[in-house]
Amino acid sequence: MSHKKKEKDNQEKRIFNFSKVLYKDIIAPSCVKEIAPGDISVNGQADSYWVEIGDISGAAKYCRSYYANITGNATYAGMLNSLYTIDFGETDCDVALHFSPADTSKVVWQLEREIARLEADYAEEANSARRQTLLKNIHELQRRHSALTSHNEKLFFGSIQVTVTAQDQNEMKQFCNLLARRLRTKNVILKAADMRQLDAFINATPLGDNIPRDAYQDLESSNIADMFPFGTGGLRHQTGAILGHDPQGNIIFYNCWHPMHENYNIVIFGRSGSGKSYLVKLLSARSVLINIMTVVIDPEREYENLMVGLGCPYISLSPDSKDTLNIFDVDLVDEDGILRADIEDAIRAVQAVVFRMIRVYDESILTGQVKVMILEKIKETYEHFGITEDPQSLYESPTNTDIIHVSGIKKKMPQLSDLVELMRMEPVLEDVSRILATFTKEGGTPSYAVFDCQSTVDDIWEYPMIAFSVADLDEDIMRPIGLFIATRWVWNKLSRDRRKRKRIVVDEAQTMMDTPETAKWLEDSFRRSRKRNISMCACTQGFEVFLRVDEGIGILKNATTKMLLKQEAIDIAAVREKFSLSDGEAEFLLTAPKGWGIVKANEDASVFFGEATEREHQMFTSDPNELVLLAERREGRGK
Ligand SMILES: Nc1ncnc2c1ncn2[C@@H]1O[C@H](COP(=O)(O)OP(=O)(O)O)[C@@H](O)[C@H]1O
Ligand SMILES: [Mg+2]
Structure with a gap:
């Protein structure tokens, strides 16, 4: 063994062993160690394979990795979503997907040979059940062949790796069993990366580029699209009302009052x-x-x-x-504990309604001068009824002088007909008042007069x-x-x-x-x-x-x-x-x-x-x- 190699090995040993705290320990664990059955782990003798990540006090986390195999290339949209969102207390799982493009022409050639072979078998097969199976296989290969040759699909080699991380050995084992069982029902078979758990662990990080060949399988582009975690980004409100679900079936919570809004x-x-x-x-x-x-x-x-x-x-x-x-209603607003009658807002609203009513019949009549005069008349109407910013002005007989608690009998508010009455006295507003009168009780069209009333x-x-x-x-x-x-x-x-x-x-x-x-x-x-x-x-x-x-x-x-x-x-x-x-x-x-x-x-x-x-x-x-x-x-x- 060369001197250089020895030194490198020693260095590696130092990295992968417990050691005293160095500044590197602040950003990286002191120990990452592969455990095999029979090894002495923190809790005694180990009975299977895993990786321990330690800190100065011993193992802090246990990781077990698997390579997943999809049987029969049967994928469907969002099939791995449960892996991305799964939640099991402190236990978590990470998914690493590796894809590399395959040589499509080679695969096309292999498919052609396979189809020819199956067709020959089919021609010679006498048993009708077996003939049916052969025919089905031929059709599937023909479908793949035509998808690849028409460039509808591209071919990739892909590996799916799942790494379970837990702070407790038993929890890790339980979670692994649950995962394997759940995925089996979805045509995904998990194979533990035993005897190479450390390699697998590193492969789940950006440092890994050493995927074992047997972890790869052929996948078409649509298979890969099915595995992608599309949609799980979504709306991330933790609380709120349930709005529905996204295409992957994830429930969407929506909160209007989200602190970020x-x-x-x-x-x-x-x-x-x-x-x-x-x-x-x-x-x-x-x-x-x-x-x-x-x-x-x-x-x-x-x-x-x-x-x-x-x-x-x-x-x-x-x-x-x-x-x-009644459009003339004036409401109280609370401004830093002081109540005020918001007459300004009421005036603006009445103005908007009145202008709109006039526009229904004759927009041209609303000249600048007319607009100003209408505004004056609205203000005058409120004055006539003795309504001001003072909240008590909205009440008949104020019984309470405390400005915060206004009470008493509510005053009759002005109505549209009161405004029209005032406008009539102004020659310039004669035409306007005639139009507005159609929206009052005297206009004779009840459905037009619905807002000429008290609330x-x-x-x-x-x-x-x-x-x-x-x-x-x-x-x-x-x-x-x-x-x-x-x-x-x-x-x-x-x-x-x-x-x-x-x-x-x-x-x-x-x-x-x-x-x-x-x-x-x-x-x-x-x-x-x-x-x-x-x-x-x-x-x-x-x-x-x-x-x-x-x-x-x-x-x-x-x-x-x-x-x-x-x-x-x-x-x-x-x-x-x-x-x-x-x-x-x-x-x-x-x-x-x-x-x-x-x-x-x-x-x-x-x-x-x-x-x-x-x-x-x-x-x-x-x-x-x-x-x-x-x-x-x-x-x-x-x-
Ligand atoms: N999310 C939904 N689920 C089931 N049916 C729906 C849904 N949204 C709309 N519909 C159906 O479509 C009809 C029209 O929807 P509607 O909300 O009245 O449309 P819009 O208000 O956009 O004109 C509804 O009465 C209902 O029958
Ligand atoms: Mg609607």
Whole structure:
């Protein structure tokens, strides 16, 4: 033995033996040692093979490695996922995959010879059962041959190594047995790397390049794709509501209030029928369990079933309903312990509604001068009713002078007809007041006058879910106005209690984007929501339409979570650009089945399917055929 080699051996011995603490021990263990049956291990005589990683006090970890063999090349997507995510207390397992390209032409030639041999056997075989088996084998080889020659598949040599690491010998053995049993059911056979455990251990680190030949097997590119841990990156929220699962079957937890999120807002984009409302229902119903309250503004009477199912209020805003909202309501805001009547916000909201109402008939009438005068008249209306920033000005007879606890009989608030009355006295506003009058009781169209009233909705805020329907209002004119009024009304009521987590859902939000004032309000609400502990959620179809206005872009910027469902072909280019989607993701969104989508929150993203239980589905679905069936089933039971 040469002098040099001896010195190297000694050096190796020093590395692999217990020694006193050196600075290297801070970054590397003092001892990595292979144990064989009969060797003296820390706990006495060993009965099988493993590797011990030690520190100065003895062995700290036990590792046992296996090479996995897939029988019959039968792989399927995500087949090794359980290995990547397996959890067994302190025990863990690491997977090392090594692939190297094989010489395809050589394999093609071997396949041709094998096929020719089997065909000859087939021609001579008399037994029909054996002929069938031969034929099956020939077909399989022909399939592989054609996949390789047409370059649909490439050939690789691959090895799969699994290394189990535990802090306790018994735990390691138990875990190894469990793993071997579990994988056998998936056509994966584990062979222990006995007598070469140390080599195997090093192979699982970036230092190893010494894979034994018998650990390799032929694999086609699709086999390798099946083993890859796609999708396990996903959304990494530890807690939250269950959103569904990813294509590998991993459950996705989603938490709006995740500490890494700058805001709690959500936007959901998808073409009509892609499952936006269904997803909202799923998320809202499950959020109840984690103490998040949801209020939905429903433009299509889609949420009634769910609310009835949950025993929560479904408030319909229509001429026949006893539930009414007044756009002039002023709410109290808590600013560092001091309550203030937010009259400024109320004025802005009334202005937005009034402008929108006028625009329905004659946009040109809204000149700069008219706008300013309308604003003055709104302020005057409040003054007339004695309403100021002082919270007590909202009450008839203040009984308590303590500003924090305002009580008493609520004052009658101004209504739209009061504003119209004042405007009439101003000659310049004559035409405008005539238009606005159609939205008051005197206008003679009850469905247009639903918001010229005092609010009657109260005492609902303890429910975990509430829905307001504007579906009974006429689609073109009153529904978009109602959507805005209800959303803003709810927003103000919910702003008060900042400790409570709550979500406001605006379905079909694109209808708020076609007038500047309502679009502006929605954008502002997305910006201001975090301080009020509100999660705003806007669902919309027509991505391009939504983003055509600056406010749409503002909303997108102020929503940490984006959920994308199936997209229209005309929108896909814009969606792709805005969310930096890959080719694959864009293609997926064009063809996504109902309920499938992509969720993005900060850096995390995952493909998901919002899967409901059967009971949930009965409450969530709005498919008319299913609803008829469900109603029939209920009636049958009733008889
Ligand atoms: N995740 C899902 N699982 C099962 N069915 C779904 C799912 N998403 C949508 N659907 C079906 O598709 C219908 C339309 O979905 P919906 O949410 O109303 O679409 P959108 O609001 O996007 O127009 C639902 O009523 C339901 O029957
Ligand atoms: Mg919908």
